Amino acid sequence: DGGITQSPKYLFRKEGQNVTLSCEQNLNHDAMYWYRQDPGQGLRLIYYSQIVNDFQKGDIAEGYSVSREKKESFPLTVTSAQKNPTAFYLCASSIRRGTGSYGYTFGSGTRLTVV
Amino acid sequence: DQQVKQNSPSLSVQEGRISILNCDYTNSMFDYFLWYKKYPAEGPTFLISISSIKDKNEDGRFTVFLNKSAKHLSLHIVPSQPGDSAVYFCAARGSGGYQKVTFGIGTKLQVIP
Numbered sequence: 001d002g003g004i005t006q007s008p009k010y011l012f013r014k015e016g017q018n019v020t021l022s023c024e025q026n027l028n029h030d031a032m033y034w035y036r037q038d039p040g041q042g043l044r045l046i047y048y049s050q051i052v053n054d055f056q057k058g059d060i061a062e063g064y065s066v067s068r069e070k071k072e073s074f075p076l077t078v079t080s081a082q083k084n085p086t087a088f089y090l091c092a093s094s095i096r097r098g099t100g101s102y103g104y105t106f107g108s109g110t111r112l113t114v115v
Numbered sequence: 116d117q118q119v120k121q122n123s124p125s126l127s128v129q130e131g132r133i134s135i136l137n138c139d140y141t142n143s144m145f146d147y148f149l150w151y152k153k154y155p156a157e158g159p160t161f162l163i164s165i166s167s168i169k170d171k172n173e174d175g176r177f178t179v180f181l182n183k184s185a186k187h188l189s190l191h192i193v194p195s196q197p198g199d200s201a202v203y204f205c206a207a208r209g210s211g212g213y214q215k216v217t218f219g220i221g222t223k224l225q226v227i228p
Binding site for chain 2: 004006009033035040041042043045048058088090092103104105106107108109111
């Protein structure tokens with residue numbers, strides 16, 4: 001079965017530490033995305049990547065970094081510079097371009113808590 | 116600036132009745148609209164979509180209506196079932212090649228048995 005796998009499901013981080021969230025897809029999708037969900041704020045785009053070795057900042061990229069060395073993988077690092085990292089993080093993928101309803105396929109999310 | 120607005124944070128409906136979730140948008144360049152359903156601690160799943168060249172799309176119990184002149188779309192669920200209880204996100208995408216999807220803040224639907 002094709003899909004997106006996010007790991008871990010729950011993650012605890014001490015203040016001042018960097019932490020990396022994993023996202024892997026086997027859908028052969030070109031584009032991948034990271035969103036953050038906070039109560040009452042919907043889904044906000046952190047970073048996205050259309051092709052390997054290329055990525056762009058989304059609406060709230062400060063304090064985050066990404067890499068896209070392989071088509072299947074798009075890890076997100078939450079750095080100590082992110083002032084309020086406690087949130088639910090969602091990874092998604094889609095075909096890069098085309099017509100029609102090429103919506104996103106989402107992973108099951110990672111809940112990050114800073115302790 | 117919120118380009119996709121879901122003004123009702125929550126909605127309660129009796130089982131068997133119709134659920135109507137509303138969404139407004141401001142960007143006239145959006146050409147495709149999508150609805151996603153999300154359960155707690157899970158990722159959203161795609162539900163139904165509509166192209167800007169249509170005014171209605173139906174899939175089983177789910178129908179999406181688009182009013183381009185009013186920049187308004189709605190999702191109708193008939194009949195509503197307890198398993199429909201979830202957060203519903205309205206989303207929109209622009210035209211031409213790659214365009215990222217913009218999401219609303221979601222409406223929490225509760226279907227009461």
